[in-house]
Amino acid sequence: MGSIVIEIGYSTRRWWAAGAYLVWAGALLWLLLTGRYQAFLRPGFWALLLWAFAVLLLFAAALFWARPSLPAGSMPAVPGIRLLVMLLPLIYVMAAQEQTLGSHALKNRLSEPAYMERFARGSPAIVEGDNSLVTLLDILQNFKVYEGRKITTQGMVCRDETVPPGHILVFRFLIVCCAADALPAGALVSHEEVDSFEQDTWVSVEGVLGLKKVGDLTFPLIQAERITKIDPPKDPYLFPRLF
């Protein structure tokens, strides 16, 4: 009788675990179909997420089908708490909805921008005439190409005590694998109306590229002719080409 009670409780716990796998599989499918995973990972990760989705489905099916064999008197237990811990990241996936890394993350990750040369595996943008639309990564990789030219670029606004008066820092994050390894790429922007742009607003900046030293760090400087507020782009991050 006792073993029957254990068997029923055990099966229930197994089904709960299979249910947790299904919830995770559903969440991955949603992230894949909406493209929302790109708020956390580089685009090429879709294949790995698809693999994870398939394996989670298989695991769930295997747990549903499995027949337990329990030694008499044993007390197997899968605490429900463990399953809740397993589902915890999904709560934060939802909490991160419509948010990307912004100026809060920037302050923790700001270092010497010269390292960007290390990402210089991609071809520089083709410069034809004036006012090319370039990314902040292009600017850092190929500064000499664009220096003194009129360019247009896009990024988020950072304004704090470290940014010189009359300037804003326009930045984006570069991601190699996931948001945990994100590094900032940025340029100072000077314009008489910079004060009207709020923190973390997405802007398009049009102006002439130069350099400015702030403390020990040297930043690209765009002397802006025009700054326009824009909607966040579909891909908020930049993904350097590795090979």
Next chain:
Amino acid sequence: MMHRHELPIGSEQSSTPTPSGSSFSPKRALIEFAFLAFALAPLFHFGNRAFLGTFSTVFAAIVLEALPFMLIGSVVSGLLGEFASQGGILKLLSKGGAGAPFIAAALGLLFPVCECAIVPIARKLMQKGVPPAVALAFMLGGPIVNPIVFGSTAVAYGLSWDFAFLRLVFGYCTAVFVSFVFALAFRNKRALLLPLSPFPMHENGPQRPSGTLASYVGRARSALVHGAEDFLDMFPFLVMGAFMTAMVQSTLDRSFFVSLAANPGVAILLMMLLAVILSICSEADAFVAASFQVSLPLSAQMGFMVLGPMLDLKLIFMCLGVFRKRAILLVAGTTLVAVFGLMLLFDRYVRWVLS
């Protein structure tokens, strides 16, 4: 009922097998409950929405990035449990001996997996009778001594193949060294936990003749069950480690570390500490290390890249599901000392070359 050729993870060859199924640990349940209560706190963000945005993004990103690799590890672990015979590499590793750690630390060259995938595989190797010290050599060496990490390191450092090769050498030497220290320290002591698998449900259906399609399907299904068990056992530890890492990443100013790094020894130590708390995947950490090229010596960057894949917050949490605490402390301490010593020598060498 134990599986074919399989030892319970805590048995370590010489000890008495314990019955499977005794998986409930009130202490672990209490820890998980406390963690869960603590882990929901950032959602209230106390008026700091920017913090919640950074924290949620980094936490979810670490888990989503690690998930596919951990599933690879769980599937391989399940397949190893069901299909791996006692021949070949497994036999070589299981016999132990002085040569085994040297082979195990280099296995990542054949099976390139990162640190999230390697813990379930190492765990299964130990269940199959591979001595813990040898599995440890694979666990520490695998995430560094592998072609993907070699390539990403070279790219991050402007196609510097010699620098990438040095990283592999340092990782390999450290893994072998720690393995030998571990073997000596735990020669007569238990280093592993008791069996923790929450689902001791090995198939007991009708036996099918081996070699038939039905038997292969049955074994494949059994391998999946093993994989699902392993994943369920290890994944909560990954979640806890990722949570702590995201917390640190959302509050710690990296430039603070740079400002403290007045001399090479301090710089190496600080970068090693940073590697532990940032817990960045070994396939991407070279890019973060390279971002300190202007501010910090090469030895400090190398220390970051060698220690991180062997010892970081999420790995420490995952090891809590495999090793006893004193074993984790020994491995952590020995790895820290070994990497620090190697990096001091490397720093001397670089300065001698440059002078």
